[in-house]
Amino acid sequence: MNLAINTKNISKSYPGVLANSNVSVQIEKSSIHAIVGENGAGKSTLMKILYGMTKPDQGEIEVFNQSASMSSPKEAINLGIGMVHQHFMLAKNLTVLENIILGIDKPSIKNLGLKKYKKLIEEVMSTYSLDIDLDMFVEDLSVGEKQRVEIIKVLFRGAKILILDEPTAVLVPQEVNELFKNLNNLKQNSVTIIFISHKLDEVLEIADDISVMRAGELIDSVKNENVSKTELAEMMIGKSLPTPPPRSTETKQNKIIDIKSITSESVDGRKFFTDVSFSVFESEILGIAGVEGNGQKEVVESIIGIQNIESGEIFFNGENINNKTTRQRLESGISFIPEDRQLQAMIMDMNLTNNVIIGRQNIEKYKSNLATVKTKNAIKESENVISLFDVKTPNTNTLATALSGGNQQKFVVGRELEDNPSLLIASQPTRGIDIGAQSLIWEKLRQSRDNGLAVLLISADLEELIGLSDRIIVFYQGSTVKELSSDDVSPEDLGGYMTGLKK
Numbered sequence: 001m002n003l004a005i006n007t008k009n010i011s012k013s014y015p016g017v018l019a020n021s022n023v024s025v026q027i028e029k030s031s032i033h034a035i036v037g038e039n040g041a042g043k044s045t046l047m048k049i050l051y052g053m054t055k056p057d058q059g060e061i062e063v064f065n066q067s068a069s070m071s072s073p074k075e076a077i078n079l080g081i082g083m084v085h086q087h088f089m090l091a092k093n094l095t096v097l098e099n100i101i102l103g104i105d106k107p108s109i110k111n112l113g114l115k116k117y118k119k120l121i122e123e124v125m126s127t128y129s130l131d132i133d134l135d136m137f138v139e140d141l142s143v144g145e146k147q148r149v150e151i152i153k154v155l156f157r158g159a160k161i162l163i164l165d166e167p168t169a170v171l172v173p174q175e176v177n178e179l180f181k182n183l184n185n186l187k188q189n190s191v192t193i194i195f196i197s198h199k200l201d202e203v204l205e206i207a208d209d210i211s212v213m214r215a216g217e218l219i220d221s222v223k224n225e226n227v228s229k230t231e232l233a234e235m236m237i238g239k240s241l242p243t244p245p246p247r248s249t250e251t252k253q254n255k256i257i258d259i260k261s262i263t264s265e266s267v268d269g270r271k272f273f274t275d276v277s278f279s280v281f282e283s284e285i286l287g288i289a290g291v292e293g294n295g296q297k298e299v300v301e302s303i304i305g306i307q308n309i310e311s312g313e314i315f316f317n318g319e320n321i322n323n324k325t326t327r328q329r330l331e332s333g334i335s336f337i338p339e340d341r342q343l344q345a346m347i348m349d350m351n352l353t354n355n356v357i358i359g360r361q362n363i364e365k366y367k368s369n370l371a372t373v374k375t376k377n378a379i380k381e382s383e384n385v386i387s388l389f390d391v392k393t394p395n396t397n398t399l400a401t402a403l404s405g406g407n408q409q410k411f412v413v414g415r416e417l418e419d420n421p422s423l424l425i426a427s428q429p430t431r432g433i434d435i436g437a438q439s440l441i442w443e444k445l446r447q448s449r450d451n452g453l454a455v456l457l458i459s460a461d462l463e464e465l466i467g468l469s470d471r472i473i474v475f476y477q478g479s480t481v482k483e484l485s486s487d488d489v490s491p492e493d494l495g496g497y498m499t500g501l502k503k
């Protein structure tokens with residue numbers, strides 16, 4: 001076999017955790033190799049080791065049949081290994097071209113001048129059939145386009161092995177198709193791709209080989225054609241695939257949030273959203289569908305007061321909250337799971353106990369002047385979240401940054417739900433979460449809804465949206481264009497309304 005990567009007995013431990021345990025994995029050259037496994041299984045750790053960001057405690061790595069040791073990303077790049085991070089590292093106010101050449105360290109392509117760079121990058125783009133306007137500013141690109149820039153950036157540095165850690169988590173379905181088309185083109189041109197995802201359908205669509213990790217160990221590597229979705233799920237979590245639990249009781253008549261004709265414009269006169277009205281009732285999950293950038297994010301942010309509105313009214317539990325501050329809104333019973341956990345929901349270099357208090361400094365149980373009381377309550381609360389939501393961590397003193405991505409997400413969801421809100425705004429609540437934990441969160445959302453919670457659910461996962469919501473409204477170009485009962489809508493229908501093809 002012609003191998004791009006061959007690891008032998010890689011192990012890596014962190015305080016209290018064996019993140020990788022004797023991992024021996026073979027990745028064939030010019031193949032697409034998926035790595036799957038539960039949150040905290042050790043997938044990202046293995047990738048960081050291959051990219052020279054983390055040093056293994058033991059074990060050997062061969063790259064293209066040569067023994068290799070990467071002690072920095074720079075060395076990994078010189079060996080032909082490139083990584084696209086989930087959190088893009090692009091400078092917004094620079095052009096695509098400037099971003100691609102920013103920080104080039106490789107002698108062979110250093111200090112060449114803009115014109116020459118442009119020509120060389122265009123060659124790379126045409127070799128791999130990747131298309132993007134090099135003169136656009138990065139801030140004007142969609143998420144999928146930004147990701148493409150990151151990919152071109154590593155290919156331009158000579159990557160022959162491309163590592164993508166959950167690349168599809170941030171993409172809408174159309175963008176996923178585009179990415180997969182590009183990855184197949186790369187494969188045809190001898191690039192090897194290592195790809196992490198929690199979405200088994202996607203894995204089965206794109207991967208040649210699939211490796212399953214569990215609790216730091218590599219359980220098995222299998223050929224795509226020899227494995228079914230059910231078998232994969234069982235290898236990963238030891239049980240079968242979860243589906244959203246069945247909908248139960250009727251919703252109540254009591255309006256928890258009532259939005260009346262709100263409109264918002266940006267400083268340059270562009271409309272974020274126009275004349276939007278809807279309400280969410282007690283014991284109801286209202287789903288919001290929409291391709292990113294159609295105003296739904298701004299609408300949701302206007303409910304918690306981080307986005308201004310020019311006209312219209314927002315009522316929460318019967319009271320007009322237009323003039324309330326964000327803090328007042330949160331304290332009066334609105335919880336918020338933002339789409340970006342690392343930027344908006346947690347402070348990464350603080351421990352879990354402190355992360356449970358964020359935004360709640362003023363509520364009774366944490367307000368005490370006695371630091372000890374405060375800490376005791378916060379420790380209790382974070383222990384509670386950890387156990388109810390199955391967050392994998394040694395203890396509450398662990399820094400948020402030391403949690404795996406999915407476990408950070410579980411912690412945020414748990415914190416917001418355990419706060420007893422009357423309205424929960426949940427934006428992509430199960431993004432990056434493994435299929436077992438996803439069913440746990442679905443169940444908790446359902447339970448809370450049955451107990452009276454009003455939920456505003458924004459999700460790019462259409463099956464999740466349809467499965468959980470009582471009603472769905474569709475956003476298109478800053479307005480709500482359709483309201484549907486989730487009982488009689490398919491993902492395809494929904495996709496049609498979202499892209500304006502269906503009316």
Ligand SMILES: Nc1ncnc2c1ncn2[C@@H]1O[C@H](COP(=O)(O)OP(=O)(O)OP(=O)(O)O)[C@@H](O)[C@H]1O
Binds near residue numbers: 039
């Ligand atoms: N910098 C770190 N310090 C301490 N512990 C860490 C660190 N990075 C990872 N860990 C721990 O190592 C284990 C494996 O984490 P890793 O990020 O590799 O999981 P993962 O498979 O990528 O999970 P996810 O699907 O949630 O992203 C976890 O228990 C995590 O808490």
Ligand SMILES: [Mg+2]
Binds near residue numbers: 043044045404405406
């Ligand atoms: Mg990870």
